[in-house]
C-alpha cells in the first residue's frame with residue numbers, strides 16, 4: 001500500500017500577496033480540536049472550541065478596522081488591533097501579538113490558567129507621564145514604519161470603540177518618570193566631572209532624574225520592505241518561514257499591512273525637559289546604544305559597551321544641565337542582534353562578556369585574539385557581520401520630534417549613516433575618550449575603527465591591526 005502522499009506547497013518565491021480569498025465563514029474553516037486535545041470551551045483558555053489557523057481577506061465574518069498608515073487624523077489612521085480575543089478576532093488589522101518576545105510568556109500564563117484569555121487591562125491612571133507630539137513626522141509614512149506613533153494613547157483615542165464594541169486595543173508605548181543611580185556617576189561627582197544641580201543630577205550620589213519611554217515594535221510591512229530595498233512579498237515570506245511558520249496570515253492576509261514582531265523593543269532615557277528633544281533652538285546630545293548584557297549589566301571588560309553607555313549618560317546629563325537635551329536610547333539587540341549564544345561562540349569565557357561586536361569569542365580566544373580577524377570570525381560563525389539593521393532605528397528619533405543632533409555619542413558608521421540617511425543631520429561625532437577604554441577591549445575598538453567606525457585618532461592599517469591582541473583564556 002502506498003504511503004499517503006504529503007501535499008506539496010509550491011515554494012516559488014516571492015509569493016503573490018492579496019490573491020488568496022475565501023468565501024467560507026471564519027467559523028467553518030476553523031479546525032475542530034481532536035478528541036485528545038484539552039477542551040478549550042468554558043475554561044480560561046479561550047472562548048472558542050475550535051482553533052482558527054488562519055483567515056482570508058474576503059472571508060465571511062472578517063471585518064478588519066481600517067488601517068490608513070500615515071494618516072494625520074488618528075481616527076482615520078485607525079487603531080492597531082491584533083488581539084485574538086473572541087470579541088476582537090474578526091476585527092484584527094495587525095498580525096502577531098502584543099509584548100514582542102514576551103508574547104510567549106503571555107501564552108504560558110494563559111495555558112497554565114493563571115491568566116484569563118479574556119482579561120482586559122484596567123487603564124486607570126496609566127496615561128503618559130509627559131506629553132509628546134504630535135509631530136509632522138508622525139504623518140509621514142516613510143519616516144515612521146517600525147512603531148505606532150499613536151501607541152502611547154490608544155486607550156484615549158479609541159475609547160469609544162473599545163467601550164461600545166468591546167474591542168481589545170492596547171498601548172505599545174509607555175512613558176514614565178524615575179530616578180536612577182549608577183556607581184560610575186557617583187564617582188564622576190566625587191571627581192568633580194559632574195556637578196549636581198538638583199534637577200537633572202540631583203545630589204552628590206550622582207542620582208539622576210529621568211523620563212523613560214518604552215516602545216514595542218509595530219511594523220508597517222510595506223514601509224519596512226522599502227527601507228531594506230526588497231518587495232513586501234519577499235519580506236512576508238521570509239518572516240513566515242523563519243519564525244517556524246508561526247504567522248500564516250503573513251501569507252494569507254495581504255490586506256493586513258501591520259505586524260507586531262516577536263522581538264525586543266527599545267527604551268528612551270531622556271535627561272532634562274522632554275519638550276526640549278524636539279526644540280531645534282537648543283542643543284541635543286544623543287547616544288544610541290545596542291544591548292550588550294555582559295558588559296552593560298555585568299561589567300565584562302572585553303568590550304567598550306558599558307563604558308560608552310556610562311559616558312553617553314554623563315554627557316547627556318551635562319547637555320541637559322546646560323539647558324539643552326540629553327537622550328540615551330537603548331535597543332534590545334543583544335550581540336549585534338545575533339544573540340548571546342552566537343556571541344559567546346566567538347568570545348572568551350573568563351574575560352568575556354558579550355558584545356555588540358564581540359562575535360565569535362571562543363574562536364577568538366582559542367586562537368589568537370587579533371583585531372585583524374575580529375569581523376572575519378563573526379562572519380564565519382554567524383554568516384553575517386551584523387544583524388542589527390540600523391535602517392529602522394531612526395524611527396524613534398522622528399517620533400520624538402528630533403530634527404538634528406548636535407553631539408552624537410557614537411563612533412558607529414552604521415548608526416551615523418542610518419540617521420543622516422533619514423534626513424537628520426549630525427553636527428558632531430564624539431568618540432569614547434581613550435581613558436574610558438578597558439585594556440582588553442582594544443581588539444574590539446581597533447577592529448571597529450579599521451572597519452569604518454568614526455575616529456579623530458589613528459586608523460590602523462591591516463598590518464598594524466595584526467599586532468593588536470587580547471588576553472587568552474589562561475591569562
Ligand SMILES: [Zn+2]
Pocket residue numbers: 292295303304305306353354355356357358
Ligand atoms: Zn559589548
